[in-house]
Structure formats: structure tokens, C-alpha cells
Amino acid sequence: MEQLPLGVRVRERATFETFLPGDNLEALRHLEALAEGRAGVTWLWGPRGSGRSHLLQATAARAARHVPAACLSCAELRPGGAAALLGWQGYGLLALDDLDALAGEPAFERTLFSLFIDAQERGAALVVSAASAPAALHWSLADLGSRFGGGAVFQLRPLGDDEQVVALRARAAARGLELPEETARYLQRRLPRDMASLCEVLDALDVASMAAQRRITVPFIRAVLGEP
DSSP states (O other), X not given: OOOOOTTOOOOOOOOSTTOOOTTOHHHHHHHHXXXXXXXXXXXEEOOTTSSXXXXXXXXXXXXXXXXXXXXXXXXXXXXXXXXXXXXXXXXXXXXXXXXXXXXXXXXXXXXXXXXXXXXXXXTOEEEEEESSOGGGSOOSSHHHHHHHHTSEEEXXXXXXXXXXXXXXXXXXXXXXXOOOHHHHHHHHHHSOSSHHHHHHHHHHHHHHHHHHTOOOOHHHHHHHXXXX
16 A cells, blocks of 8 residues: 555544543633633643644634634744734634744734733733743743733643543544554554644544545554555
8 A cells, every 4th residue: 555645634623522631621621711701811831732722723613603713823824924913903712822933023022912912901812822831931022921921821731641542532433433442552652642643643544544445453554654
């Protein structure tokens, strides 16, 4: 079988219902409340694969039922310059993913400061994510870091091995795929143990299994990954 490049991703809607909280239940409950109308500034931080992007997308999707809401990727906005952040004032909930991509950039930080003040004055919700806590980033506007630190700050912790298996099988089941437990554990042994990497490979396996009309088994995974 021809090896499939792992850049293929099947886009799916991130929801609260498809998020396995593990040790992050407090953060999940807080974000659910924001999505239902609670105001305030919230900072989520944690390593790759801890669920930051999933939770921000889910929060914006739920909030959009009631108020104007959006979830933006700061890493994708950065090439457009600080002007890419203009025009988002007035939203009931604004989520900014990977905010650390903009830290240390004065023009971006001034716009972020404006969004921060706008949310506070209107009683809206501003939710951001980064790989580190607010105080750990190198800000050009020191006051911005302290203001974010004064809001609700949650450290997201990655799922344990058993929880990862449950999450992977649930993700597969949501697509109509059967992923036996032994197959999920094989993926854990062969790949980096973070949910982002595991889900990326599961996405590729989904595409390959549909093309080949085959179940996702250990031999099939070996063929897709080009392993002997």
C-alpha cells in the first residue's frame, strides 16, 4: 500500500460534548459558563495536545447560539499584521488561540490591549490560549501580561494513557470508525503521546481506510505508516 502523507486532516467541529476533560473539568465548567453568558477574561495554557484549541473552538461555537462570537488563530493572523485584529470589538465572546505567537510584538499588543479593555467595559468574554502562563511570556507591554494574569487562569493537563485511548476511540466512533483498544494502544506505542499527534494520524488513517475500504487494524496502520 502506498504510504499516506500525514498532513491530511479531516476537519471536524470541536464541541464540549466531544472533549474528554480528564483533570481539566474545572476549566471545562468555567468555559461552559462563559459560553452561556458569563463575562470576563480567561487564559488557558498547556502543552501541545492538551486541548486548548478544542476548548476555544467549542466555547465560541456554543456562545454563537446567543451572541456574536468568533475563534481566531493568532498564528494564522500574524502574517497579516496587527490590522488583522481590528474590527473584533463588540463581540459577545472572542477566543484567541495561540496568543503567544503575538507576545513581544508592540503593534499586536496594543491591539490586544484594546480588545481587553473593550471586553471589560462591555461585560463581554475574552478567552485566550497559549503554551505558557501570562507571566512567562516576554511582553513589550508589561501591563498587558499582568492584566491577563489578573483574570481566570487555567493550566490544562494532558490526558493520561488510558484517557487517551478512550478519547481516540470516541473520536473514531464519531466518524463511524471502529478502533479496537489494542489498535489505539499500538498508536500510543509508535507515536508521540500527545493528543494532537495521535489525532493527526487518526485523521490520516480515516482517509486511508475509506480509500482502501479496510478496517483500521494494526497491520493496516503499519502499511499506511510505511513500517515493515
